[in-house]
Amino acid sequence: MLHTLKQKLAQEIHEIVSRPVNDLVALMEVPRDIKFGQVALPVFRWAKEWKKAPPIIAQELAQKVKEMNVENLSQVTAVGGFVNFQFEDTFVQSLLFNECFDKGKDIGGSNVGAGKTIVIDFSSPNIAKPMSVGHLRATVIGQSIYNIAKSQGFNVVGVNHLGDWGVQFGRLALAYQMWSEEYDFSGNAFQSLFDMYVRFHEEMKTQPELEKQGSLVFKKLENGDQEIKKLWEMFIDISIKEYNKIYKLLGVTHDEVLGESFYNDKMKPTEELLSQKGLLEESDGAMVVKLDEYDMPPCLIRKSDGASLYATRDLACALYRREQMRGDQLLYVVGVDQGLHFQQVFKVLEKMGYDWAKSCKHIAFGMYKFGENKMSTRKGNVIFLKDIVDKAIALCAEVIEEKNPTLLNKEEVARQVGLGAVIFNDLAGDSIKDVKFDWDRVLDFEGDSGPYVQYSGVRCKSLLEKFGQELPRATKVALSSLEERALVRLLLSFPEVVATSYQNFKPHYLANYLLDLSKSFNNFYHKCQILKADDEVKQARMLLVHSTHLVIEKALNLLNIELPNRM
Ligand code: ARG
Numbered sequence: 001m002l003h004t005l006k007q008k009l010a011q012e013i014h015e016i017v018s019r020p021v022n023d024l025v026a027l028m029e030v031p032r033d034i035k036f037g038q039v040a041l042p043v044f045r046w047a048k049e050w051k052k053a054p055p056i057i058a059q060e061l062a063q064k065v066k067e068m069n070v071e072n073l074s075q076v077t078a079v080g081g082f083v084n085f086q087f088e089d090t091f092v093q094s095l096l097f098n099e100c101f102d103k104g105k106d107i108g109g110s111n112v113g114a115g116k117t118i119v120i121d122f123s124s125p126n127i128a129k130p131m132s133v134g135h136l137r138a139t140v141i142g143q144s145i146y147n148i149a150k151s152q153g154f155n156v157v158g159v160n161h162l163g164d165w166g167v168q169f170g171r172l173a174l175a176y177q178m179w180s181e182e183y184d185f186s187g188n189a190f191q192s193l194f195d196m197y198v199r200f201h202e203e204m205k206t207q208p209e210l211e212k213q214g215s216l217v218f219k220k221l222e223n224g225d226q227e228i229k230k231l232w233e234m235f236i237d238i239s240i241k242e243y244n245k246i247y248k249l250l251g252v253t254h255d256e257v258l259g260e261s262f263y264n265d266k267m268k269p270t271e272e273l274l275s276q277k278g279l280l281e282e283s284d285g286a287m288v289v290k291l292d293e294y295d296m297p298p299c300l301i302r303k304s305d306g307a308s309l310y311a312t313r314d315l316a317c318a319l320y321r322r323e324q325m326r327g328d329q330l331l332y333v334v335g336v337d338q339g340l341h342f343q344q345v346f347k348v349l350e351k352m353g354y355d356w357a358k359s360c361k362h363i364a365f366g367m368y369k370f371g372e373n374k375m376s377t378r379k380g381n382v383i384f385l386k387d388i389v390d391k392a393i394a395l396c397a398e399v400i401e402e403k404n405p406t407l408l409n410k411e412e413v414a415r416q417v418g419l420g421a422v423i424f425n426d427l428a429g430d431s432i433k434d435v436k437f438d439w440d441r442v443l444d445f446e447g448d449s450g451p452y453v454q455y456s457g458v459r460c461k462s463l464l465e466k467f468g469q470e471l472p473r474a475t476k477v478a479l480s481s482l483e484e485r486a487l488v489r490l491l492l493s494f495p496e497v498v499a500t501s502y503q504n505f506k507p508h509y510l511a512n513y514l515l516d517l518s519k520s521f522n523n524f525y526h527k528c529q530i531l532k533a534d535d536e537v538k539q540a541r542m543l544l545v546h547s548t549h550l551v552i553e554k555a556l557n558l559l560n561i562e563l564p565n566r567m
Pocket residue numbers: 121124125126161162163314317332334
């Protein structure tokens with residue numbers, strides 16, 4: 001929509017500046033101050049070539065454009081090294097309103113991705129362990145990128161790469177054989193599984209022989225021992241049931257659940273391929289691919305004891321995602337601490353001669369910081385995803401009880417707002433940065449929070465309900481106050497925000513946009529009378545409310561956050 005304005009303008013003026021239309025469109029910005037209109041063109045880069053100071057260029061250009069009498073253009077102003085363009089209010093409004101009517105819930109969508117497949121690995125918890133806050137990040141960042149990619153027309157395959165293989169399953173099977181009777185496996189089986197896991201590792205400290213025995217049981221599993229395999233399958237089953245509860249609560253879906261074990265029979269062929277390509281070398285009894293030329297430590301393919309490694313599995317897995325799933329691009333939403341691992345895997349794929357390796361991307365994220373506490377799995381002070389989510393919902397339920405005890409569907413709203421708060425807080429900053437977590441800020445209904453955005457959307461919804469009439473498609477009334485213009489301009493930029501958010505794999509662009517939009521809407525709401533205005537003006541303003549509602553709901557949904565009906 002904003003793009004349409006830029007395009008139109010570039011079409012008109014490209015000859016007088018002798019630049020290709022697309023270059024001009026790419027150069028165009030939005031004026032900082034709404035009073036200068038919708039589009040700004042910086043002219044600094046032409047100063048050298050045209051041997052003039054930017055303000056002079058801007059003035060001359062503005063003058064020329066004025067003389068052209070471009071249709072629907074109401075004002076052209078030179079400010080410093082910029083030429084600013086303002087289009088007629090009724091023209092820009094109708095651009096927005098038409099788009100909202102035509103696209104409806106698909107607003108912000110495009111088909112740039114048509115015909116291309118993206119495989120995105122996200123959430124990927126480890127069997128028998130509760131998801132940590134790290135997995136909360138992997139889940140919500142992943143699901144939002146998944147949604148955004150879909151809105152851009154890509155065929156998206158979301159994969160849950162469960163950590164379901166490794167020596168810990170030998171230990172767990174052993175623990176189960178020794179102690180299962182002491183635990184409740186009919187009630188909370190998942191909790192029992194985890195308790196047993198923790199206990200085994202505790203006891204291993206004083207009884208080192210347990211470690212060796214655990215490894216032996218894992219060997220049995222590797223060799224296909226039926227009894228151990230049954231236990232292992234049961235552990236997976238119990239864990240998946242627990243994860244699914246959380247996914248359901250969060251509204252998360254995967255298209256494929258393919259754990260690490262899925263690649264067991266693809267490890268040898270991968271190793272052989274590496275060897276055929278002359279990349280495999282021996283080093284201290286282990287097999288590696290050297291990456292010296294990239295200043296990286298060698299990528300370990302097989303340990304001296306024959307055990308294959310996380311990297312080998314990810315190599316086999318990448319080949320599978322490329323060849324069987326036909327992924328044009330492979331994305332991995334995983335903590336920043338695995339950065340080197342993915343760099344190594346991608347480089348090895350490149351050395352194998354796969355050009356597509358260059359488009360593989362590790363979407364890395366930082367950690368949660370609770371006050372002074374860094375989250376760490378190794379120290380054992382892990383904070384679990386479920387605890388945060390449950391607490392957020394409980395706190396919201398308290399607020400509702402206190403402020404709005406007669407609200408309908410209180411539980412449902414507490415869930416929507418509690419989850420919205422946690423997810424928004426996670427996505428509000430650049431993923432690569434750590435997330436500062438502080439309950440007051442996360443749930444601050446007036447601050448830069450999920451609830452604040454939801455509240456703005458709910459305000460739109462309730463205006464629409466009170467208005468209660470069918471809206472026309474267009475209006476002749478010009479919405480020309482600065483607050484209305486600012487809101488219209490921001491809404492017009494929505495499709496571009498979604499597109500750049502996708503191109504950079506950065507959901508926080510959308511989250512920040514939602515904050516700006518909510519502020520802009522609230523400025524409009526406080527400044528302009530809506531339901532009390534004269535009929536025609538009321539209708540026009542309601543069209544703006546309708547568009548805002550559509551965009552807020554869509555942007556929230558892309559971030560996997562629901563908009564409650566009331567709150
Ligand atoms: N299970 C791993 C973890 O919890 C994440 C797996 C990420 N995906 C991958 N293909 N390596 O840390």
